Amino acid sequence: AQSVAQPEDQVNVAEGNPLTVKCTYSVSGNPYLFWYVQYPNRGLQFLLKYITGDNLVKGSYGFEAEFNKSQTSFHLKKPSALVSDSALYFCAVRDTFGGGGNKLTFGTGTQLKVEL
């Protein structure tokens, strides 16, 4: 079975400061990992994904994430936060082992609040 944990319900950061949103995962095989962002009353927007290759993945809007196999983590980062980054962020995983189609498992979400 695959699972994702986002240990922080909310992250507060000042504009211009770096931000980190944490995510850890559990899979049987190799993971496909994703980050999505959701604005109020909207669907989810894809930010970035890790499939294979470089552990540091760069995505939309200046976000990046680092895949760490030994720590089973895929934390989302941005060097300089903007107020407009304030939103709900979801980490998701798909297990490459055992089939299951393209079913993703989502974390519980982390509310990011960037203040002036």
Add this chain to the structure above:
Amino acid sequence: GAVVSQHPSWVICKSGTSVKIECRSLDFQATTMFWYRQFPKQSLMLMATSNEGSKATYEQGVEKDKFLINHASLTLSTLTVTSAHPEDSSFYICSASVTGTMGRTGELFFGEGSRLTVL
């Protein structure tokens, strides 16, 4: 990226009526679509996997007769909430998996969601 359109964005209905939500893939074909339900300040709960030309696969605890899913074509899946009640009020989101030339890595593209309020 691939575009998924969901309609309606907002719907208010009376208790006991049925509501249909449409999910369309606009620039790609989606053999598989997923329907999620999201409660306020909570994560997405997968309700069912919609497969073109076959019956949907429902997650445990989701009433098949309550939430009817039809995937009649490669670009359209519908979710019908039958005999809706206030407890069915929620945010419903569909997503589609991009396959073929656009990638096989399981990346999902989401619709904008439909806010259902049952009075």
